[in-house]
Amino acid sequence: MNFDNEFVTIIKGNSMFPMLISDISSIYMTRKFDQLRQNDIIAYKHPIDELHPVEKIRVHRILKTDENDYLVAGDNSLTFESIKEQMVIGVLKGFCRKKKYVDCKNHKGYKIYTLFWCGSMKRRNFLIKYINPLLQKIDKYQIRN
16 A cells, blocks of 8 residues: 555565564555654665665664664664665554554553663563564464464
8 A cells, every 4th residue: 555655565574573573564654754763663775786686675673873874673683784864765653463553653562662672782682582483483373373
């Protein structure tokens, strides 16, 4: 579904797990944004290079801002990428997970998740290494049943 300043799509891939589930979670993005901030989730065009011969749209979280440069990564990734503001095509407004809409500005659970998951790199490393595999098994079980 496309609108002039907003778009909706189904997430593909596991880089934003556990918040977003591949082929299940819908994301609601806006093209209208003033200033991007740490912890904003953005959609951006990944440039074509030797490793990525086809242009792709990626959805990742901003971990650090510096003028018009942003350090981004998926919630399920320890690999970071530096991007420029002109690569950004949208900012996450909300998402649907398990048939429930989550507003990123007003949902208390989302704010707690962001503080907990993105609060420190040591915690993030632990969560990705030990907790994510358990969460993936639980989600697969719930989806099947």
